[in-house]
Amino acid sequence: MWLIEGGVRILVPIFKRELCPFYTPKEACLWHWTSRWSGQARRTNICIEPPSRKAVQRHKNLYKAESAMVVQIRTGKIGLAKFLCDMNVPDFPSPTCRKCGQGEETAIHLLFYCDSLRTERGQLREGGRLDIQKLLTTKKGFKKIGKWMIQYAGIDQFRLSGSLLYGRPD
Ligand SMILES: [Zn+2]
Numbered sequence: 001m002w003l004i005e006g007g008v009r010i011l012v013p014i015f016k017r018e019l020c021p022f023y024t025p026k027e028a029c030l031w032h033w034t035s036r037w038s039g040q041a042r043r044t045n046i047c048i049e050p051p052s053r054k055a056v057q058r059h060k061n062l063y064k065a066e067s068a069m070v071v072q073i074r075t076g077k078i079g080l081a082k083f084l085c086d087m088n089v090p091d092f093p094s095p096t097c098r099k100c101g102q103g104e105e106t107a108i109h110l111l112f113y114c115d116s117l118r119t120e121r122g123q124l125r126e127g128g129r130l131d132i133q134k135l136l137t138t139k140k141g142f143k144k145i146g147k148w149m150i151q152y153a154g155i156d157q158f159r160l161s162g163s164l165l166y167g168r169p170d
Contacts, residue, residue, distance in 0.1 A: 065161035066146030081105035
């Protein structure tokens with residue numbers, strides 16, 4: 001069903017509309033988006049914090065590449081072997097980590113478990129501790145984790161921005 005608001009046509013699925021407690025197109029769209037996000041996010045995202053203005057503020061003062069990286073880490077839709085294999089990308093027949101050969105190559109694997117990044121992982125520690133909650137939900141954490149992944153994850157799409165922003169990794 002199409003609804004009109006401010007001259008803009010918005011498609012609202014009829015089968016879901018009956019469940020929607022709101023009646024204006026704007027409210028209905030927000031409701032559908034929120035319920036859809038919460039249904040999918042819990043299955044695929046490594047961080048299940050719902051979208052909010054506060055979350056957007058954390059991207060302020062990040063380089064665009066860092067912001068993009070953080071979004072990819074949080075959504076799991078990232079240029080690493082597990083996701084690319086799941087998407088049937090021809091060059092990625094296996095989800096196995098290309099760095100260590102153990103475990104599936106995901107952001108979590110690289111950030112916390114990959115043996116080949118043990119030394120580099122020290123840069124993410126604070127007081128000797130790796131705090132995933134802090135890294136994925138604070139402004140300082142976003143900056144740190146975005147930069148680290150750009151430098152060490154080996155994702156092609158970030159190679160140029162990584163070398164322009166930080167030079168070659170140590
Ligand atoms: Zn690995």
